[in-house]
Amino acid sequence: MxxxxxxxxxxxxxxxxxxxxxxxxxxxxxxxxxxxxxxxxxxxxxxxxxxxxxxxxxxxxxxxxxxxxxxxxxxxxxxxxxxxxxxxxxxxxxxxxxxxxxxxxxxxxxxxxxxxxxxxxxxxxxxxxxxxxxxxxxAGGPARREAVPFPQLTEREREILDLVARGLTNAAIARKFVLSDKTVRNHVSNVFTKLQVAGRAEAVARARDAGLGGPADEA
The missing domain is CATH 3.40.50.2300 (Response regulator)
Incomplete structure (x- = not known):
């Protein structure tokens, strides 16, 4: 064959x-x-x-x-x-x-x-x-703990990264979580720092490589 x-x-x-x-x-x-x-x-x-x-x-x-x-x-x-x-x-x-x-x-x-x-x-x-x-x-070893995408992020930061990867703006994310724009900007900045990425496009690429993101929601 x-x-x-x-x-x-x-x-x-x-x-x-x-x-x-x-x-x-x-x-x-x-x-x-x-x-x-x-x-x-x-x-x-x-x-x-x-x-x-x-x-x-x-x-x-x-x-x-x-x-x-x-x-x-x-x-x-x-x-x-x-x-x-x-x-x-x-x-x-x-x-x-x-x-x-x-x-x-x-x-x-x-x-x-x-x-x-x-x-x-x-x-x-x-x-x-x-x-x-x-x-x-x-086997339930160390890799199992690493299976969650980006374990260095908090749960809220991971949720925000997922929405960034879906194409939502900071303002749309703020509305979704009922947060201030400044709070969302701070979360996004923390995500970029922890992932060591230069900006939104690189963060989106990393997130999608890890299985986050999907169809765009309301922008």
């Missing part, structure tokens, strides 16, 4: 190099490429690949959202995440979205080849360090 693969990454040189490497693997063929999540969804519908190799941090529709969309299709491809993001927030968001594998960029060609075969055959595959954290999660 030949595994038909779609490669999704927003960096053209990396994407093309990865596609070339996969094409050279026995029993693998690259049927297409995509540079963002929206294009990935379209290409899956057009090409019906067996496996989608998915980056997470991309402009527009990110890898978590794209994974959720393509795994809801019928037939659905297996999604193998290949990313630089190794934090627990990203790992668990991807798995909740339906990914069957999670590798870090820097994995060898042999590791990627084995993972492609594994997820195509219905297995779940992780990089070694990721696997340890996932096992600890199910």
């Amino acid at each position: 030949t595994v038909r693969v779609l490669v999704v990454d927003d960096h053209p040189l990396y994407r093309e190099g990865l596609a070339t490497a996969i094409s050279a693997m026995p029993g693998k063929t690259v049927v297409g490429e995509a540079g963002d999540g929206d294009e990935a969804i379209r290409r899956v519908e057009e090409l019906s690949p067996d496996v989608v190799v998915m980056d997470l941090h991309m402009p527009g529709t990110n890898g978590v959202e794209a994974t959720r969309a393509v795994t809801a299709l019928d037939p659905a491809p297996a999604v193998l995440v290949l990313t630089m993001l190794e934090n627990d927030d990203s790992v668990f968001a991807a798995m909740r979205a339906g990914a069957r594998g999670y590798l870090l960029k820097g994995s060898t060609g042999a590791e990627i080849g084995r993972a492609l075969d594994g997820v195509a055959n219905g297995e779940v595959v992780f990089s070694a360090g990721i696997a340890e954290r996932v096992l600890a999660f199910f």
Whole structure:
């Protein structure tokens, strides 16, 4: 059986190099490429690949959202995440979205080849360090405590970040929680500081990578 693969990454040189490497693997063929999540969804519908190799941090529709969309299709491809993001927030968001594998960029060609075969055959595959954290999660270990997105945030800060990721303005958030505009600005500022992000766009990207956010509410 030949595994038909779609490669999704927003960096053209990396994407093309990865596609070339996969094409050279026995029993693998690259049927297409995509540079963002929206294009990935379209290409899956057009090409019906067996496996989608998915980056997470991309402009527009990110890898978590794209994974959720393509795994809801019928037939659905297996999604193998290949990313630089190794934090627990990203790992668990991807798995909740339906990914069957999670590798870090820097994995060898042999590791990627084995993972492609594994997820195509219905297995779940992780990089070694990721696997340890996932096992600890199910064993009730430290990773379980980290499974809540951004544990460094308070519950209210996490709620506000979720609304920011949904596209709400500070004023709309203030109305929703019956808070003053200044209080919301302070919460948002604290969130940016704790996440070490430069502004709203970067915070939204981090939040969506971690599975927060969704359809925009009232702005």
